[in-house]
Amino acid sequence: MDSILAALSQTTISLFRSKESSKENLSKELFYSRLLVVFWGITLSAFAIELDSLRGKVNVVVLAFGMVSYTTGPMLGMFLAALFTPKVQTKGLALGFLLSFALVAYLRPDIYQILLNFDLISQEEALQWSGLKETEGKLRPVINTAWAWPVTVFITWGTGLLFTAKK
16 A cells, blocks of 8 residues: 555656756655655545445455556556656646546446445446446446556546647
8 A cells, every 4th residue: 555655645746846856845845745645545545434334235355456446547647648748737637537537437336336325326227327237236347447547547648648738
């Protein structure tokens, strides 16, 4: 988990980093990076606790590994954009992240299970609206969500390329 928090912190810092680096800036960036690790740790923990309370019959281990599919692709897409296409704008990457998150939410049963737990939708509606199928009484993705992160890398990076900074 610590590497995920460090990666989220570094990705967030890189969005706001200025081009010039001095010792004063580096010490500020280190301080902000540590704050961001705490922020992301609290945010992801709160998200996991909330999902755990809403999960119903969803296995916690499956849920934990599934959470990675929401962030891995967009983080790698942002990294590649920063490395190979540094003129992309943050708004394009943010839009790509939102599209990627929506795709993973559509494919994974987490959101639908929460809606089912609150009796907001029926099992039939969940199957009708989603990329899910029913197997042994459980909602399962039609497409294995392990394939989500390579796709979301290019969604995030590609959407970022739509918004490039002018010279």
